[in-house]
Amino acid sequence: MYTDTEGIIFKQIKTVNGRRMILLFSKKYGKISAGTGISEKGRGKSALAMRPFTYGKYELYKNRDSYNINGAEVIRSYYRIGEDVEKYMAASYVMEFTEQLLSENDPMPELFVLLTDFFEVIEARKKRYETLVLAYQLKALKACGHMPCVDSCVLCGAKDGLVGFHVKEGGLICEKCASALNHNDALIYDVNFGIVDILRYFLRNPLQRLEKLALDEKVEERLSRILKSYIEYHLDIRNLKSEGFVLF
Missing domain, CATH: 2.40.50.140 (Nucleic acid-binding proteins)
Known part of the structure; x- marks a missing residue:
């Protein structure tokens, strides 16, 4: 055929x-x-x-x-991506991550459009590609049905007082639930309102609106660790070949 x-x-x-x-x-x-x-x-x-x-x-x-x-x-x-080494490696990382997200012969038109949007935005961007990569990863997780819970406590449903991210449970947790957990668990991260707001802002806005957004480097590094741990735990995506050349 x-x-x-x-x-x-x-x-x-x-x-x-x-x-x-x-x-x-x-x-x-x-x-x-x-x-x-x-x-x-x-x-x-x-x-x-x-x-x-x-x-x-x-x-x-x-x-x-x-x-x-x-x-x-x-x-x-998007040939201009190849004219800047850091931009090229960031885009290569996103491509490899996307490949690992997908199963064979399983159409994902929403993710396909998201990837072309990413190419458009990163090609035009001049520096600080890390923020854009993090936004793409979060949106890609949503498109594939693997989105962590960021609107309420994943344990009790509370919408206020969100103070942590529980990797194993798959989302944000409130202060009350956090106080009852083992704080030595390496897969529980403290978060502040800034990170919660960033996660929600990424999800509410198309990549085109994030073209000039650059997070504080410390916030960027923390958010990267959270997403990386979540992706490794729930999707078993780890040790990407391009990971050592980029970002965090």
């Missing part, structure tokens, strides 16, 4: 006879593996669509067990 889909390439692996295996985040089919003979080093329009940080349209041949990319064209190239 011949079909097409909008997509973003996660990575490429060279195989035999000049062919490649492509890991593609497609809007229509989700994360898929597809073979192709198209090289990103070529000069045709299909080659341009095989390059990193490109939002393209891909012509597929789909049979029962596999996909093949027969042709491609660029919808939008």
Whole structure:
């Protein structure tokens, strides 16, 4: 069956006879593996669509067990991401994180749009990419149904007096519940109203409105530790290859 889909390439692996295996985040089919003979080093329009940080349209041949990319064209190239090393590594980290979030053949159109929005915003941003990455991660968790509870105490439902984040329980906890817990638990973090407000602000606003927002570095570092612990505990996403080159 011949079909097409909008997509973003996660990575490429060279195989035999000049062919490649492509890991593609497609809007229509989700994360898929597809073979192709198209090289990103070529000069045709299909080659341009095989390059990193490109939002393209891909012509597929789909049979029962596999996909093949027969042709491609660029919808939008975010080539300026590659002109700044820190920006490139931040975007690479987000791509790797997104890949790990997705299951094969499970369409996630909301997350797909979020990723293209991220590319738009980070390409235009001049510095301090960490805040944008944290906002993306939180929004990506929500899009995939793994959002921590940030509106009320995850244990009793109280909306006031939120003083901690309980990684194992999956969200904020109030002062009363926190006082009854083991404070030696490494997966319970103290938070203040500032971090609570930041989490909610990230969720209420599109990435485009966060383009110029940069958090205080100490707040950024603490929020990063909380999200990293939550993601490792609940999703078992850890030790990303690009993690050592970026951010926190």
